Amino acid sequence: RSVLKTPLKQAATSHSVLTEIRPDCQPLTTPPKPKEILPADPWTPTSNLKMLISAASPEIRSREQRRELSNNTSEVLQAKHCLQEHLSGDEYEKSQPSRKEKSLGLLCHKFLARYPDYPSTAENNYICLDEVAEELNVERRRIYDIVNVLESLHMVSRLAKNRYTWHGRHNLSKTLQALKKVGEENKYTQQIQMIKKREYEHEFDFDGERNEETARSFGSNEHSEMSFVELPGMEFRAASVNSRKDKSLRVMSQKFVMLFLVSTPQIVSLEVAAKILIGEDQLEDLDKSKFKTKIRRLYDIANVLSSLELIKKVHVTEERGRKPAFKWTGPEVLPSIQDTKLETTSMTPPISESITSKEQCSKNLFPSRGKQNFTRHPSLMKLVKTIENDRRKIQSAPTSPVKISASTDQNLSAFPSKMAQVPGMAKHQLEGQSRKAKEMKMKLSRSALECNLSSPEVVPRPEPPLTAAPSQQSALTQPLGVCPPSHSSVPPVILPHPHSGVSYAIYLHPSQAHTVTTYSPSFMLQPLPCANVTGIKSINSKVLNKITTEEGDNQIATDDPAKSLTAKERPTIKSETSSQRCLKRPQALQENNVIKRYRSDEESLDTSLTFFPSGYLIPLTQCTHGNKAGFSDKEKAGICSLQHTTYSSPIAGVIPVTAPELKAVNIPAFHITPLNIMLSPTSIAAAPVLSNACLNSSNTSSAQNPSSSVLNFTLQHVGLIPAGVQVPANTVVQRAPVSSQPENGSHSSENMNLQEEKASKNILQLLDCGGLSGKYSAVISLQQPCVPKEPQEPQAATENFFRTPGGPNTVSSLSANSDGTNRISQGSLYIPQRKLEVSED
DNA sequence: TGATCCCGCCAACGT
């Protein structure tokens, strides 16, 4: 085949040569269409899968175009190229594929279209870069961009030079879990908060005087440079690619994804991402060009991630204006409760007994710049290095055999990678094994990570969750409604999760629908007095964002509860401000400043006030393989749809709550939410877990206190209390699905610590008493009216959590409490968000 | 304009 040279204009040569690879097309007489129109041609109603997918998911207009184009790309392109030959320079110019048509996003689509999402190990899933590049008519360089990002997600892995293996999405959830975890460990959430706070301060501090505390905290926030996060069973291959020093695109991609996974809402602005990725430490000397470059890269990555439909572009509008951002549209990521397996599948030789592969990941992730992490002795590093090198040699050998399946991998053969072989379905279960070891390791790494942070002492907490367990037990075993009032200091709900799949949905006020935070399994929850709860929002009101997706904008506008509540909430304001006085000096000062600044902005203040926990905690079952197991198809459907609604429902997770209710309902501190799932009442109704009407009722009968009505209904429905009996409104109802799979149940219980196990038993007991059979259970814990036992403590805790300024690293302390078992320790926190709006494109 | 991000130079690496 001959490479045609079109009489192109001047310097465009190299480019044309690269793109001109299809001499085989015949001369077309069709007049060149204006580029803009080309993409839309309906003459290829291909039933392409991609087409369907794209049609099903709302995408950005531009993306939409690209997609359509991607359906018939080859034809179009060919035609175009042919056209070029017959056009004069000028005409040609116009017919030249527009920039869009050459976008990385489109290219990525084309690339992805070549491989199945879930390839079977049977097929030959290897990728030859040269071939792909040629077939897609792009220079190889571009393919690298795509592959690198895919690699970061372990969707592909390098086999040898020019050769990659396609894994599709098989490893995706695993990867995301790992990334999320690492992100949490890296305190990305805090970093984001930090940056946002900074921005805010910059905005208001005209005197340029920087908040030293803030600055310092940033500096001390060590970490920063982490390396590639590998996946058990994958590290080998990944290692082969680890030659390049920073592998920036790959690492950047991972970090970027992490940001989404630890954020709530899962929206990350480019700016913030760039700053974090550059390294918070260097924030000061934020080199313009460096920043710019980072942004460019992020766009590259974002394009690929968008093609994967993991994120989508949106815009956040805040005081400062419109900023480009991306919203996570990928799967919810369960807190990798049992990321265990990692050690097992690790290829790490026995020698590193105490160093799990996972750990290595997380570890490398934070090579406390320069200094060697003590958890990993240099000598070990050397060893590892050697090993990696060996592998690399094998892997990168031009003639290295193409691995067909993981099992052929020398390393993997030694440690059969269950993860890699077992279908996603069973993975979760498999993962839940050797947790002990893992926990220890986790602690190790954690301590390593936090060793130079302020100590945990700081977490002001009336009662550590663990000690609270006993009392809780009693609460659980006691007849409903007879619970002694002495539980006020007990965390509202401490529920052992039968298995990791459980998640809870919290019904929130519309305005806070998006602010529920998914928290690291390591975070312990603490009871927070009502006042504080409501105050949290205000604490960082400036940093708070009102997020609204395009879908939500309208309704939020019409149904904006903020407005109707403002008046009633005034009182809350007071409590907030007053509670602030309890803050530590510096912080309090800061707060006051903030508040002062905001005083002029009535609306924003009001808005901020609308944030309060309504206290409905509803367990949901994740739409995950492992958890779907016990459900009927119908149920699954419900669950899934539920997942979908997560963000698309404007009033997601909203239950009408009026001011009176606000007062009446005893807002029970915080809850633990393994996942932040928000759903609309309707979708909830569809969810098996909540298939009872109580929820609907709560939704419709706004006249009734949702709290009590729901509770009663639920209890009755579940059979815990006879119909007619009413439970006080200030009761927290939490239902937790009990594993429908025996193995699971026992399995998980194995991993529980004694207390949890105990509690768990109690729960079961309770359930039995209630005559509850089946897979769902309900756990009720009664709560005393919110009477801040020690107003300051909770407040301080929250405060620290969010502002971390130079303050104690509350977060880490919190996580320090984690025993690795997460079910109970997840906490949903209301992360302050800057008021902002998210709009599509 | 500012947001996007294509393009391809060229350095680091591997063989």
Add this chain to the structure above:
DNA sequence: ACGTTGGCGGGATCA
């Protein structure tokens, strides 16, 4: 020395 990777940022496009 040569091919493969992939950092990087100028500057073209797009909105």
